[in-house]
Amino acid sequence: MNNTLLEVVNPYDLKSIGEVKLVDWPTIDGWLNTATQLHRQRKNWLPAHQRIAILKKTAQLMQGQFDELAFQIANEGGKPLVDAKVEVTRAIDGVELCIKELGHLTGSEIPMDLTAAGAGRMAFTTREPIGPVVAVSAFNHPLNLIVHQVGPAVAAGCPVLVKPASATPLSCQAFVNLLYQAGLPEEWCRFAPCTSAVAEQMVTDPRVGFFSFIGSGAVGWHLKSKLAAGTRCALEHGGVAPVIVDESADVNAMIPALVKGGFYHSGQVCVSVQRIYVPEDMATSVAQAIADKASLLKVGNAIVTETECGPLVNPKEVDRVEQWVDEAARAGAQVLCGGHRLGETTYAPTVLLDPPAKAKVSTQEVFGPVVCVYGTESLEDAILRANSLPVAFQAAVFTQKLNAALRCVRELDATAVMVNDHTAFRVDWMPFGGRRHSGYGVGGIGHTLRDMTQEKMAVIKL
Template identity: 45%
Template sequence: MNRNIPVFSPYDLELISEITLNSDIEVEGALNKGYALAQRLNPFPKHLRVEFLERVLSGLKQKTAGFVEMIAREGGKPVKDGHVEVQRSIEAVRTAIGALHQWHGHEVPMGFNETSSRILAFTRREPRGLVLAISAFNHPLLHVVHQVIPALAIGCPVIIKPSLKTPLTCKLFVDLLDECELPEDWCQYLLTDDGTSEKIAADPRISVLSFIGSPKVGWRLRSQAAPGVHTLLEHGGTAPVVICEDADIEAGIKGLVRGAFYHAGQVPVSVQNIFVHYNVLKQFTEQMVSATESLRVGNPLDPNTDIGPLIHPREIDRVERWIDNAIGQGAQVKLRGQRIEKTCLTPTILCEAPFSGPFYEEEIFGPAVGIYSFHELETTLTRINNSRFAFQASIYTQNLDRALRFVERVPAGAVLINESAAFRADWMPSSSLKHSGQGVRGILPSMMELSYEKLVVTKSMSLNP
């Protein structure tokens, strides 16, 4: 018997809907159908894929309001940020259409010795096969778009398994794909619990595992994947930021506040650890606190809300424990978060929290930021590099040599100069290193990850030696 799961609003905890988990028989059917399509016996030609993507682009524009409302209702993201998420999703689809012109192989030069004489060699990009995409709650549309659209664009069938906290936005998107005449079974929507998801990830019919979520789950899934399965994992990090003595604080503070508290800090690139030169510590902290205090916390459906609820009340309990732990070990409180209506938490800013506790070491995934003073940049570089995360990092300085030194020294998928570590554009590559994940995301980079280069070699006496 199939099991029903309630979907609650994270803001008022009201029941939005009930979803039904797929049965083992349904899961097996989805795997069989997806695997059959991956054999390319019934291909989805490129020109038809482009026409399909153009229809999706138009459909997303027409249905923006519905997506924004659902993102706010089931995900708790303020509507102003929901609009940004939908616009980014539209841009991602547009980018995928253009990126297909760059998704190709290349000629391999031959004729450098007698053996390779009269040889023509070239590579072509080939889709790897059936993709299992397991998505996260914090970008219930954008994550799904980034996992599904590059796959479909290059001819990989997809099984999409959304977070059970935010399955309805994903369902809206899959329904849109069907409305846009996606051939049957090319994107199959499955609702499964963790145990069943692990079984699917371990199935040899899966060619690519695409996962966005916690490191604990991501690495476990990778360890259980069948031999040869290509893995793309995005787990997040602590997004360290360095504020040097010559930084233009006034110009950067708005972006840093948004980067820290966007979606209540529940994003993988949320600014968390800010290292500030001691000569500007007071100035920076005062401006950070002042700008943060102006943020409005509350109902995500209110167009004036800046910060909505955390995804579940137990997450507030966890974030508050980490804050209390840091304060108990000597952290200075500059702004103390308070619960609002049981589901929201106003921002917290602490100074000089211990480097050995979860507030500094772990990904907080909540509206809390730590500020840490430094005298020598080298010491801060060592601290950043000792983290087990390596996703995005940034430095604010007017000194180009210092900035480039930071770029060279910090092992991160992205290093930003005079821009928040939370900055993302959907066409740029996004690499995950260390515990932050594995592989490169972004539209064209994902297309490359989801495919492989096949070498074609032919010998012909008609070729000049």
């Protein structure tokens, strides 16, 4: 390992809060060799009961360090403390869910006498670990995303190397250390912060059995294109989440949900509410109601209890959001609230009414505190506009009409459609992932655990 250090800062005041050592390629090369040998020699495999005991102990240790883990999420990731506590709860539940899902990881009997050719035989399948896992993660949920990638690998019996986002490595490091404290031998899980070049070399190495990626589409698709033959993968990217509102929607109940879904973690969520399609005669009033509530959100340092919207992950992201909003405003969008930066690291919660269809805020993932509202001519018009982009992740519809709800569920291009809830809703056992440019494969702890195993069939001639 070289002595290059990665400095970690609080993204609000940019003050240093820690550092981690970057791992060099020779070290990772050795780790991959060890991981390969662990997988190839069945005698090295950890039995299921031992993996379960380790995960149980990990969850207990996490509960004992609940406040410290929440503060660390807020301090390095900029997620408000109230939401960071929710993330820790989810992460603990996620570790426990790995145990539950492991009990459901079973094979099946294959009927063999359906034709004369198979008569006199019996067959069944079992599931085995797929091999060394490499996980590359994102900054916006620095503990829970690691649990979603590393927890299933440990449960499945796969050695795993995990590269956290460079902005938020401390939560990942804490989780890996808790696994060690719970009894997991270090060779089964390696904390691997590294440069992009080293990460690409690690991901594309032929010894990797499964690659788990959470991050930008540009990086994810690039890495997938360079994977070694035989490496399986799952990619989770982002979307430009659409919401359809029809004339029957319960507006009073809807507005708080849209504000939460749009401005949670300052919009730095892959399924944040971004495009809201409203009947033309309701668009201005709905947009103004969202703006009225968004303008009251308290923006500041995420470690302060009162903060509701924290900083963006770095000042360059504030610059980018500022440029996109300014572009939309110059092209005719009405700025109903926000529309300006509050400092080097923060941007005001912003609501735009009718930005142009080709503006960046209408076509690309903002990943910032910006919500756009558009007037539409009909439900058909709203669905067409919602489906107009090459990304497709989670979508939503607000309506009191069953026919409208079911039509949107049927016709929206999305992996999940929320009815009378915002697009950012998620529980950790549900299938979660994007279509088309938004990703490849399906996340969710049970689905990931299954992806990290492979089926083997035994055929016995009687």
